Amino acid sequence: MLKRFWLWLGRLLGKTLLILLFAALAGWGLGEAYYAWKFSGPVASDEEIPPDEALLTRLIIDDAIRIVEQHRDNTRVLRDAHAKAHGCVRAEVQVIENLDPALRHGVFSEPGHTWQAWMRLSNGNAYPQFDRVRDARGMALKLLDVPGEKLMKSSAHAREQDFVMFNHPVFFVRDVAEYRSNFAAQAEGKKALAFFPSWDPRSWEFRHLLIALKTLAPAPESPVATTYNSIAPFKLGPLNIKYRVVPAPQNCPPYELPEQNTDLPNFLRNALYQQLSLDRSAACFELQVQRQNPEHYMPIEDTSVEWSEAVSPFETAARIHVPAQDFDTREQNLFCDNLSFNPWHALPEHRPIGGINRLRKSVYEAVSAYRQQRNAADQVATPREPERLPMTEQPAH
Numbered sequence: 001m002l003k004r005f006w007l008w009l010g011r012l013l014g015k016t017l018l019i020l021l022f023a024a025l026a027g028w029g030l031g032e033a034y035y036a037w038k039f040s041g042p043v044a045s046d047e048e049i050p051p052d053e054a055l056l057t058r059l060i061i062d063d064a065i066r067i068v069e070q071h072r073d074n075t076r077v078l079r080d081a082h083a084k085a086h087g088c089v090r091a092e093v094q095v096i097e098n099l100d101p102a103l104r105h106g107v108f109s110e111p112g113h114t115w116q117a118w119m120r121l122s123n124g125n126a127y128p129q130f131d132r133v134r135d136a137r138g139m140a141l142k143l144l145d146v147p148g149e150k151l152m153k154s155s156a157h158a159r160e161q162d163f164v165m166f167n168h169p170v171f172f173v174r175d176v177a178e179y180r181s182n183f184a185a186q187a188e189g190k191k192a193l194a195f196f197p198s199w200d201p202r203s204w205e206f207r208h209l210l211i212a213l214k215t216l217a218p219a220p221e222s223p224v225a226t227t228y229n230s231i232a233p234f235k236l237g238p239l240n241i242k243y244r245v246v247p248a249p250q251n252c253p254p255y256e257l258p259e260q261n262t263d264l265p266n267f268l269r270n271a272l273y274q275q276l277s278l279d280r281s282a283a284c285f286e287l288q289v290q291r292q293n294p295e296h297y298m299p300i301e302d303t304s305v306e307w308s309e310a311v312s313p314f315e316t317a318a319r320i321h322v323p324a325q326d327f328d329t330r331e332q333n334l335f336c337d338n339l340s341f342n343p344w345h346a347l348p349e350h351r352p353i354g355g356i357n358r359l360r361k362s363v364y365e366a367v368s369a370y371r372q373q374r375n376a377a378d379q380v381a382t383p384r385e386p387e388r389l390p391m392t393e394q395p396a397h
């Protein structure tokens with residue numbers, strides 16, 4: 001009797017598992033088919049600005065300032081995002097010699113030209129935490145002494161061209177409206193539920209929840225060992241593009257980073273220090289661009305959609321060389337903290353486009369100005385001009 005019961009229970013469990021497996025496969029297949037249908041066909045190559053965007057942007061700025069205040073580190077006000085830096089390092093960005101003439105715009109107009117730059121490497125979270133915690137990792141690049149009028153009329157940034165990225169190819173929201181509703185829900189303590197704003201299944205964002213989960217990834221072995229993406233689109237002269245920075249160890253003398261102790265809270269800074277300062281070994285990247293082909297689903301107004309590399313592969317526009325250097329000093333760390341990166345510190349040829357970029361214009365400016373003003377009293381030293389910081393080693397090229 002008991003044996004028959006166990007056999008019956010075994011069969012029932014087996015059948016339930018099979019049904020669940022089938023349902024999961026069918027769900028996955030349906031999802032793939034749905035998105036293949038939804039994300040097909042031509043898209044606009046111009047920006048489309050919703051009427052309520054300005055109001056939503058103002059509300060988002062208020063929320064961001066509130067968060068900055070909550071995450072104060074002792075007396076200093078940190079960034080609202082990417083608060084923890086692994087370091088700011090000097091870099092050189094050299095436009096490649098044989099760049100396609102169609103890509104020669106803005107800072108890429110002169111093949112062979114080398115720009116001096118600052119590179120800030122960071123964790124994405126709003127307050128500093130152990131590096132082993134799952135997170136996005138950021139890279140912000142500031143090219144210096146760039147002539148020409150910029151999109152933001154601030155004299156402090158008049159000669160800068162910034163590139164601001166993190167290491168996932170897509171963003172967890174599509175536009176400003178979704179950012180606002182998601183942000184507001186998260187502020188109320190909702191996590192996964194922030195992606196399900198109402199009982200109406202049409203408002204559920206399973207795909208965006210998956211993106212958010214994937215964005216919070218384990219740390220790379222070093223901040224110079226991961227690919228950083230613009231995620232949002234930009235102009236490059238008449239073209240619409242996305243850009244990214246990929247590690248290019250083949251452009252540098254061979255180097256193997258000794259295994260790091262990932263239990264240490266700041267092991268990403270340690271890895272950078274080990275390579276650049278102790279082992280005196282340079283790091284190399286390539287800056288690449290991907291052109292929009294509006295005949296395919298490569299939207300301007302949806303940062304949650306990756307542009308297909310099969311349709312439009314990335315093309316290298318410049319090589320980035322991070323020379324061996326000493327960067328981990330109190331003075332340079334404070335200087336780094338006080339830097340402001342903003343994708344709108346840009347030449348018109350590199351104009352940020354799309355809703356998420358329009359939002360970033362006001363938010364970065366407001367948060368940066370707020371923390372700079374709040375920190376002014378705390379500053380123990382006035383940051384020196386980047387160009388005048390000590391050059392510990394001459395560039396290799």
Ligand code: HEM
Nearest residue numbers: 079080081082120138139140165166231232341363367368
């Ligand atoms: C395409 C999507 C985005 C990317 C790739 C990105 C990347 C980054 C990175 C790398 C930083 C650190 C910059 C530094 O090192 O100083 C940063 C800072 C920041 N991000 Fe974003 N971000 C994106 C979208 C957003 C959005 C939608 C918002 C909010 C509306 C936002 C708000 C901020 C703020 C407030 C800061 C700090 C600015 C400062 O205090 O200087 N970001 N972001």
